[in-house]
Amino acid sequence: MNKKITAIIKGASVIACALVLCVTDLGSLRVQAGQNVPYETYTYDYYEDIKYTPAAYVPDGAVTGNQMGCGSFLSPQDLNTDKEGNVYIADTGNNRIVVADPSLKLVRVIDSFQNQGVEDHFSSPNGVYSSSNGNLYIADTGNFRVVELDARDNLVQIIQNPKSDVLEEGYVFSPLKVAVDYADRIYVIAQNQFEGIMAFDEVGQFIGFTGTINVQITPWEIFWRRFSTREQRARQQLFIPTEFTGMEIDDDGFVYATNVDAEGEQSVRRLNPSGEDVIQQGLVPLSGDLTWRLTGTYSGASRIVDVVVRGKGIYSILDSARGRIFTYDHEGNLLYIFGGLGSQEGTFTTPTAIDTIGEEILVLDANKNLVDKFKPTNYGSLINQAVGLRYDGDETQAVECWQEVLKLDSNFELAYVGIGKSLLAAGQNREAMDCFKIGNNKQYYSIAYKRYRNEILKDNLSFILTAVIVIVVLILVWKKGGKKLILEKIRERRMNHV
């Protein structure tokens, strides 16, 4: 007896030890990409838990102004690339625009232009945009104007001092960011302009505002305001809409715009031509990190400062609070998150702008005064490829990519859903169910399960119907005297025993 108990205790302690080991092991479980990357790459799973993944992008060097050969940058605020991959940097502190080729070699520096025969200069230009027609638009903040130059740096037009009924008297127009769509409509984010993005037509006439963010007051705030005195109310913070921080135009002419959202609910919008937000939201809010510290360093929701549209519905947003880059697909699924603050190469101190050349990502750092380059790893480009194929509707080809992705990261839920969809299309409902379950997609799981259930029912129809008939007959027999007969039999047997 005693032996048995000690054996049980031993067994239990072994199991407990194993459990403890399991738990501690889970904490240190982290997939290394094989490269020394100065930041973590992760994504959020269905339950909003952080899942570390292999590195999707790795640092690929950084370029300063000195290395380019134009003297170091001073607090550069914007970076933009054109279709050929030429890079335009708004070197705000040096009052100039630096143009570089796709390999970040200096092409030219624009620090002056001819304005009606007189040499004119910029004053702290905060934004630059190269439009599809080859013209360059500069948000010349210090001079309160937007300057349009053609490919040979000749002045095309200057937009300043917009007049309209919706603009208040004495409104000072100080543009920060500028973007231009295929119809040469000019979108401007201006300082202290809370009404939204200012839109101008191709000749610089103010059309109106687009994408106004409505103020949201919670019932709790209304409650508090009701109970506060006039003096208190005057000292409370004003409920003003947040300002936009960055812009980009996609191939359809829709405006992607970012804004700072302290609640972490929505920091990126996709505005259609009439100014409505048509971005697709997935399970996660489109606002960077899902959880954050409330106080101390690195606290608060992500501060999204810029966006880059990367084709096939993929876009990345840049967070200046923690120096991270979040990449989403057109359905609003988080693909990968990487980047961080720091002093190593590949980390930022004050990231201000993001753009791409092909698959390569460029980030402008206003404090380090340099451009960080990132190149995709096998893992990152496989995801990009798979998402792109899915966007084009080529799900079967995407499956091959997804399978490769799963070899590198078996936690990637989107890959399971992708594979599941192709299995579903092929009629392999049982296998599709498993994929959707791992991928945590209840909607498609339901579809697969419904088909699987019908399959089973159809295959076993005769058996099921027979069983039903047999049961009904048995019940009828039992009710019509069968019960009595059986009970009598039992009683007889009992009597015999006695």
Add this chain to the structure above:
Amino acid sequence: MFKEKIKYAFYTIAHPMDGFYEIRHRGRGSVPLALVFVLLFGVCFSANRQYAGFVVNFVNPMSINSFAEILSVAVLFLLFCVGNWSITCLMNGEGRLKDIVTVTGYAMLPMILTFIPSIIFSRFVVADEEAFYYILMGLGIVWFVLLVLVGIMTVHNYTLGKTLLTMFLTFVAMLIIIFLAMLLYSLISQVVSFFVSIYNELMLRV
């Protein structure tokens, strides 16, 4: 004897007025049986979190801890009974602690009876049919609430209004108990750490 009690529990959930009256005045209830029901409900509650079908289950599997879930059901049950007892003692309630425990335990029986089939059923549903699962669960919960109300009303010989009032006060009492327990815990831990530091000081210095 025990079989009789189980049968009576089923009679009670169908005829709560008569059933609980007889439990109070003719001793037809059973505290052990009530505790068994509480345990069973704890198991059902935990099973629902773990085994409910994928379509209706939004629980993170990493967060499931059967022991903690059963324990939390038991602790809530205990809190409610003690809270209700301390309030009704002051408000001329006729019920004893034994009756309150029995009533609350028996009231959980419908939830056990609906949770198990709904868990099984949930494993066969798809997106449009999940409503049946929620209806079945909701039925059990509503039944439970009604039974607790009627039971408390009957064993204490209260009117409905007074029952609702005591229910609210019970809730407040539960909060107070939790607050006192936490206070006690923090005070005791400070006292313990005080003596531990004295001990350490003596061991290391003297």
